[in-house]
Amino acid sequence: MLDIELIRQEPEKIKKGLQSKNVDSKLVDDFLDLDNQWRDLTKESDDARAQLNVLSQDRKIEEAKKVKENIKELEAKLKDFDDHRNSLIKQMPNTPDSDWPIGKDEDDNVVMKEVGEKPKFDFEPKNYLALAENLNLINIERAGKVSGSRFGYLLNEAVLLEFALVNFAMEMLVAKGFSPVIPPVMARPEVMIGMGKGRFIDDKDAFHLPEDDLYLVGSSEHTIGPMHMNDVFDDKDLPKRYVGFSTCFRREAGSYGKDTKGILRVHQFDKVEMFSFADPKKSKEEHEFLLGVQEEMMQALKLPYRVVQISTGDMGWGDAAQYDIETWLPGENQYRETQSCSNTTDFQSRGVNVKYKGPGDNKYVHMLNATAFAIGRMIIAILENYQTKDGHVVVPEALQKYTHFKEI
RNA sequence: GGAGGCGUGGCUGAGUGGCUGAAAGCAGCAACCUGCUAAGUUGUUAGGGGAGAAAUCCUCUCGAAGGUUCGAAUCCUUCCGCCUCCGCCA
Numbered sequence: 360m361l362d363i364e365l366i367r368q369e370p371e372k373i374k375k376g377l378q379s380k381n382v383d384s385k386l387v388d389d390f391l392d393l394d395n396q397w398r399d400l401t402k403e404s405d406d407a408r409a410q411l412n413v414l415s416q417d418r419k420i421e422e423a424k425k426v427k428e429n430i431k432e433l434e435a436k437l438k439d440f441d442d443h444r445n446s447l448i449k450q451m452p453n454t455p456d457s458d459w460p461i462g463k464d465e466d467d468n469v470v471m472k473e474v475g476e477k478p479k480f481d482f483e484p485k486n487y488l489a490l491a492e493n494l495n496l497i498n499i500e501r502a503g504k505v506s507g508s509r510f511g512y513l514l515n516e517a518v519l520l521e522f523a524l525v526n527f528a529m530e531m532l533v534a535k536g537f538s539p540v541i542p543p544v545m546a547r548p549e550v551m552i553g554m555g556k557g558r559f560i561d562d563k564d565a566f567h568l569p570e571d572d573l574y575l576v577g578s579s580e581h582t583i584g585p586m587h588m589n590d591v592f593d594d595k596d597l598p599k600r601y602v603g604f605s606t607c608f609r610r611e612a613g614s615y616g617k618d619t620k621g622i623l624r625v626h627q628f629d630k631v632e633m634f635s636f637a638d639p640k641k642s643k644e645e646h647e648f649l650l651g652v653q654e655e656m657m658q659a660l661k662l663p664y665r666v667v668q669i670s671t672g673d674m675g676w677g678d679a680a681q682y683d684i685e686t687w688l689p690g691e692n693q694y695r696e697t698q699s700c701s702n703t704t705d706f707q708s709r710g711v712n713v714k715y716k717g718p719g720d721n722k723y724v725h726m727l728n729a730t731a732f733a734i735g736r737m738i739i740a741i742l743e744n745y746q747t748k749d750g751h752v753v754v755p756e757a758l759q760k761y762t763h764f765k766e767i
Numbered sequence: 768g769g770a771g772g773c774g775u776g777g778c779u780g781a782g783u784g785g786c787u788g789a790a791a792g793c794a795g796c797a798a799c800c801u802g803c804u805a806a807g808u809u810g811u812u813a814g815g816g817g818a819g820a821a822a823u824c825c826u827c828u829c830g831a832a833g834g835u836u837c838g839a840a841u842c843c844u845u846c847c848g849c850c851u852c853c854g855c856c857a
Binding site: 398401402404405406408409411412414415416417418419420421422423424426427547591 | 777785786816817818824825826827836837838847
């Protein structure tokens, strides 16, 4: 959630931020108006409380009873204001970093660089799904019968490739000082909301388990962040970096008809994720660091990719700054998003109350998340980029020590 | 799933209706002292919110949310978490 103090102090700045994220900036005025009334009422209510406390102390029971009636009314009123105020705040996304391109949607994203060589084939490159079906690596039809659309069976070498990717990522990131973690894949609503995922829930994009009122995570980010809920870091311990592995679940409610074939966009996939708790003064550095790690991983796999700076209109709800890495897919003759790298600044830390102490006046840590490997999409990228003329697939050299085979 | 116990400040731990936002100890910080020295003395140290230029004042918070009461850490209800025993189980 946004800093209320900041909305009061710099409403114009927040308005601009909201506008750039395609959110009605009138919210700010509505909020401030409500906030003023809330403050007046809070004062009134507190004063009444003070009066009650004194009367009570002096055992003036009859008088206290009268004051108490008044307090009940005031507090009921205050609660309405409070609820309304909170609902407005919940409608406000994080405000973007001023260095980021202002834009309406993905068309305004800025390609920063293209890295690696696109493979040259002396044949017509196949789509990953065609390859995978021939090699018996993915089966969508059977998953359809069992679980419905947007599920898939990963089979045979594809499974081993997944574990190779996971092991490769873990080994590399642990060597860099990331702490490995396998987090829960279900979370309570208040935790999700604290992590700024109210939208994920409200848009029905999250799977919900009504019996237990739990939500399946869309990313391990959702449960790695709140692992330190209510904690106070010593600034000497920052940045604290985690590498998490989890299955991710998404209903893809808003994307009916989009990428319906194959495993590019599915309800369930596995992901290795990086997560950092950073000193606010150094979170930009941390953001660049995470992007650097992502690039290093892509280069190790020798996959051609480009780095895209996401425009304000296309940015995640809680993000102040976001990069995507898009990998070249020869079978589709285009780049597709495979990784993202976000700085949520204090938007999430305020929501789940993660602070740090040290010299300086900022108290909430900054939280950042970055994909290491979204396994499904990496398998897609590998199949398409490493395919051979006869419809087989060479395993990237960096992964061979984990797969123990060189070709599928 | 059944039975019981517990949940207090950075930590340990008192506190069962009225100056208790909370004893004491530890830890931390500051000052002083200085040779019983990996010591002593004194002071200080929770968070949120509101008012105020500030000093400061008010208010809320003892797992969470409600309730009883003039007044609740203390009583009641529900929920959450932890522990022990039984059952089940990868």
